[in-house]
Amino acid sequence: MGISIVLLKFIHYFSIFLAGGLGVGGAIVQASHLKAKEAPSRPTLTAIKVLALISLIAIALLWLSGLSLAYLRYGTILLGTFFFIKLFGAGLILIGATLSNLIIIRSGKLGTKPNPVIMKRMVYLSRIGLILAIGAVAIGFGG
């Protein structure tokens, strides 16, 4: 196995860890504010912004390393049904993370706080994507 494959796999697994951890952390911060019916303070908003941005970078790295692995090892991304389900799940996560960042940026510009109901929907979207992606890897492993 070439060094570039090992490196790409390392990046792939590291970005799964990073995106997963930040996703859980962000969701817990959101849920505790929703439960307390309190809007996040300014420093918490800044932290949420950083969490969301690093998650998006991690997911972008996941896609970049995954696509590179697929082409380097197999020369295609058409790697079967389970791989397709995994990509579909990872696509939902990418959409969730991108929209979360756009919502946070827009509310920052407008000087308002991000709508907690819409943010919660983004968490659900990413969660469904994560279940699909991990489920597909677990069942059809190798893809």
Ligand code: HEM
């Ligand atoms: C949340 C999303 C993702 C998760 C949880 C995930 C997880 C994994 C895991 C656990 C493996 C190792 C499986 C094995 O070698 O048997 C793997 C390998 C791989 N992943 Fe992902 N992945 C995700 C997203 C992606 C994306 C977006 C792509 C883009 C094409 C991708 C492409 C690949 C490829 C090509 C391999 C195979 C490497 C090899 O055969 O050595 N993955 N992934």
